[in-house]
Amino acid sequence: MSGYDLVGRKALVTGGARGLGAGMAEALARAGAAVAIGDVREDLGKETVEALRQSGATAEFIPLDVTDDAAWEQATTNTVDALGGLDIVVNNAGVEITSLIVDLDPAEVRRMLEVNMLGTALGIKHAFRAMRPGGAAGNGGAVVNIASVAATIAFPGIAIYSATKSGVDRLTRVAAMESGKLGYGVRVNCIYPGLVPTEMGNQLAKDVADIGLFGSVEEAVGAVVGLTPQGRLGEVSDMADAVVFLASDAARFITGAGLPVDGGMGM
Structure with a gap:
C-alpha cells in the first residue's frame, strides 16, 4: 500500500480497464484520489470501476480511444465534470505486437505507433490544456507516462514496440521542458516497467x-x-506504487525523468 497522500486529487488512467492500468487506478484510489478509467473496453472498464467503488473509492468510467483527438477532448471534459477537476493523467494504454523485423506487417507497425506514441502525445496535449492556468481544471498537476524496459534494452522480437516506448521517453522529456517554460505547472515523468x-x-x-x-x-x-x-x-503493485509516487507531492521537484521499475534489468 502506498504511503503517499493523494486525497482531493482527481486522476484519469488510460487503458485502466485491466492489467497494469487497473492496478494503477486501484493504487491511486487507495492513496485517496478520485479516479476515472479511460478505455475502449466499456464492459470491463465498468466492472473495474464498480470494484473500486466497492472499496470505497470515487470512480467513473470514461469512454476513450486514445488515438482519437476528439475523444481525448471529450474524455478530459467528462473527467473534469464527473470528478470536479483533473490533477493526474496516467498515459498507460498501449499495445505490443511481437514480430521479427524481417516479418514486419506495416499495419501492425502503424497500430503500435498510433496507440503507444500518438495516444501518449494526445494524452499529454489534453492534460496540458485542462491543467494549465485557464484550463478546465487549471491547477497544474502531474502526467505519468508508461514507457517500458524495452526502451532501454535490445530484446528480440519487439523492435517496433521498443521504438515506440523509446519515443514515449523522448515525449516525456520535451513535454516536461515545454510545461516548465510555458508555466503550465504540470510535471511530466515516465516509468520503465519490467x-x-x-x-x-x-x-x-x-x-x-x-x-x-x-x-x-x-x-x-x-x-x-x-x-x-x-x-x-515485476508485479502490478511495483508499477502502480511508482506511478503513485510520481503523481504525489513526494515527487514535487521531479520532472522530465524516467524511473526504471524493472528490478535492474535495464541498467
Whole structure:
C-alpha cells in the first residue's frame, strides 16, 4: 500500500480497464484520489470501476480511444465534470505486437505507433490544456507516462514496440521542458516497467516462443528473469506504487525523468 497522500486529487488512467492500468487506478484510489478509467473496453472498464467503488473509492468510467483527438477532448471534459477537476493523467494504454523485423506487417507497425506514441502525445496535449492556468481544471498537476524496459534494452522480437516506448521517453522529456517554460505547472515523468505477467506480458512470452526465439514460454520467461538482478518478474503493485509516487507531492521537484521499475534489468 502506498504511503503517499493523494486525497482531493482527481486522476484519469488510460487503458485502466485491466492489467497494469487497473492496478494503477486501484493504487491511486487507495492513496485517496478520485479516479476515472479511460478505455475502449466499456464492459470491463465498468466492472473495474464498480470494484473500486466497492472499496470505497470515487470512480467513473470514461469512454476513450486514445488515438482519437476528439475523444481525448471529450474524455478530459467528462473527467473534469464527473470528478470536479483533473490533477493526474496516467498515459498507460498501449499495445505490443511481437514480430521479427524481417516479418514486419506495416499495419501492425502503424497500430503500435498510433496507440503507444500518438495516444501518449494526445494524452499529454489534453492534460496540458485542462491543467494549465485557464484550463478546465487549471491547477497544474502531474502526467505519468508508461514507457517500458524495452526502451532501454535490445530484446528480440519487439523492435517496433521498443521504438515506440523509446519515443514515449523522448515525449516525456520535451513535454516536461515545454510545461516548465510555458508555466503550465504540470510535471511530466515516465516509468520503465519490467515484464509483468499480465495478459499482455504473458502473451509476449508466448509470442517470442512461437516465432522461434525461445524453445518454450518457460524459457522465454527464464531469460527475462536471468537478465534481472532481483531475480523475479515485476508485479502490478511495483508499477502502480511508482506511478503513485510520481503523481504525489513526494515527487514535487521531479520532472522530465524516467524511473526504471524493472528490478535492474535495464541498467
